[in-house]
Every structure is written in structure tokens, then in C-alpha cells.
Amino acid sequence: MDADGTAQGDAALVALAREGCGGGFEELVRRHQTRAHTLAVRMLGDRHEAADVVQEAFVKAWTGLPRFDDRAAFSTWLYRIVVRESIDQQRRRARRPLPVEQDVERPATDRTDALVEQRVREDAVRRAVRALPEDQRAALVLTAFLDLEHAEAAEVLETTPDAVRGRAARARRALMREMGEWA
């Protein structure tokens, strides 16, 4: 189904859910769970935290349905909740010390196995993304990882497309320089 078709289907499901139809809301969860989870994983760099954040985001979407503005796409609104929840989660985590096992080893010179190398690079990307300022990280994740247009990402972040473009560019440059440190 194309994006327009999905949006129209979402609108019908939102209307059902607003009437109190749990089945309608469940279908919305099914449709959007993978993208929402991908967004949270990229924002947080941690799958366990991401699963909790996505569950909380969907519950907030359910309780917030009366406030949902029909002019927006359900996905845009949901992504906004996921981004906010992810930032809140990271702020909570920042107040706790990082567990030792989450520390990523720098690649050792004698480790030549391709899978190990790839895993180390992915960990480095995750860590570098997580270290970005919140506004840059959100702009980067939405545009580079979820492949949203600047205008759509701007709607999610309640800002302008130019602001998203600038934040994403700063994030990409910072990320690349950080990756250069690891390589």
C-alpha cells in the first residue's frame, strides 16, 4: 500500500479507536510498530529500552487520541511521541552510571574477522549517534534512518524544514568525524 493509502487507512482506524474500538487501535499498533521501534532503537542505541519506550508511546497515543489533530498523519504524531519518550528515557539514563558491559571495545589490531569488524562499526555508530545533542540526533534519525523528507521530519519535531536540514547536516558531520576517530 502506498503512503497515501496507508494514511487514509490510518485515518479510518483512528476514527474507530476514538469511538472506543480496541481492535482499531490494535491494528494501528500492528501497522506502525516496526517503524516506531526502529526510531526508538536509533534514538537510544538500546533495544531493551526502545521496546519499553515504544510500548509507553503507544499507550500515550491511546490516551491522547482525543487530542489528536486529524489534519496530521497518525505516523507523524506517533513519531513525535516516540522521539519525546526516547529523549526522556535518555535523560533518565544519564542520571544513572552506564553499565560496564555496554562499553564498546575499540577494534583490536589482531581482530580481522569481518563480522567482528562490522559489529564493532555498528556499535561505534550507535554510540556516536547517542552522543549527539538531542535536537541533532532526532533530525538525523528521522531523515537518515527513517528516510523522512525534511518537511515531514519538521512536522514531527514541530520546527521548520530548514531547521531540520541544518541540524541533520551538523549531526552528519559530527558523526563522520567521530567515526573517523574509531576507524
Added chain:
Amino acid sequence: MSEHDPAAGGSAGGGPGADVAPDLDRDTQPCGTPTDALLDVASGEPAPPDLADHAGTCVHCRAVLSRAEELWEPVRQMARQEEPPPPDLVASVMAAVRRLGREPLHLVLPDERGTTRVGAAVIARIAEEAARRAVGVAAVLARDTRAELVDEPAGGAPGGAGAVGVADRLVVVALAVVTDLSRPIPAVADDVRARVARELVGLTGRGGAQVDIYVHDVVVA
């Protein structure tokens, strides 16, 4: 790229940046090209025509582009991967939604000096009293809507938390009304809505109240 120094650029003899060590930390390359512009291109942004023309022949730019594309590749790979959610996510969300329907709701009234919480039963009682004063209403009870909201068998009694919903600044109250046929039902409903909304906003200071009405029965005098 007006900043380019043609003398510093020039054609590369070997492969991309074969004899030039790329330096991503400097603001501009020796040819005058801003490094950030090259990093943008390496990460997939469209290159301005003048930069594309220049970078095609400049050893410094080609070296930076080559290195930056290499660094960006893990990000590109990660962008192609979706992160499958846990298999029980849908069930967990719906279970949480159902639990929500059973938990006591309250209206939160924040204040600089503390927080006041008004229980759902109190809101339901205020709404019932206000609705009862409307002409044409013979009886009224706050109506439990939890069963409809979560697709579960009805289990709650009228007047409980299921009759009241709170979302940010909006309070939603569901009322079951018995009319006495002295007025048209729409007029009774309008009167009930106006009275309940006025009373709730007046007593709680909240910005809005939505009143859903179910006309349950009529009494004939």
C-alpha cells in the same frame, strides 16, 4: 566554488586522493573547499554543480570524499536495516491499554504550591448533580464506558472511573439519562451538556469538558 584555489587543486594522477592524506578536521581543504560541504556530499546530499565539477578533478576533495564515504558506509548499512519489535509488543500494548481502563483516574490540577488530584468518582458526581438540574431530566447516572473502550465484557458499575476520561486539559464524562418527555431530547441533551461543562470548568478550572449522553429511558407522567 569561488573559494577554490586552482593552484592547490588540479588533476589527480592516480586513484582518488592517491597521494593526499585526507584531513576531515580542518575547516577548509587546501583548494579552498569547505570540508563540511564535502561531508554533506559523502553522506548523500546532492552536490552543488560547481562543487561537483571541482571535486571531480581535485585530489584534495577526492581524497576527503573517498574517506568520508568509507566512514559513512556503516551508517548507510544501518539505515537499510529495520529493527523488528519484540514479538509480544502488540499484546503488551493492548494489555496496558486494558489495565488503564481498570485503573482509577483522577484529574490533576497542578499548582506552584502543590498538586491537587480530583478523583473520577468526584467528577462523575459533580456531573450527575449538574445534569439532574436540567429541565427534562428525570434521572441521571454517570455511565461506565470501560467495556466499550477496551473491547472487554462489562464489569464496572455506573459512577466509577469508567464514566470519566481525562486527557490533558480535556475532561470527558459519559452520562446515562432518563428524560421525562417534557422537552425534545436534543434540547435536553444540549442543556445537560452546557450545565455539566459549566459546572466542571467552574469547579476544577480545567479548559474544557466533553459530555457524552446516552438516553437510557423515558418516563411518562
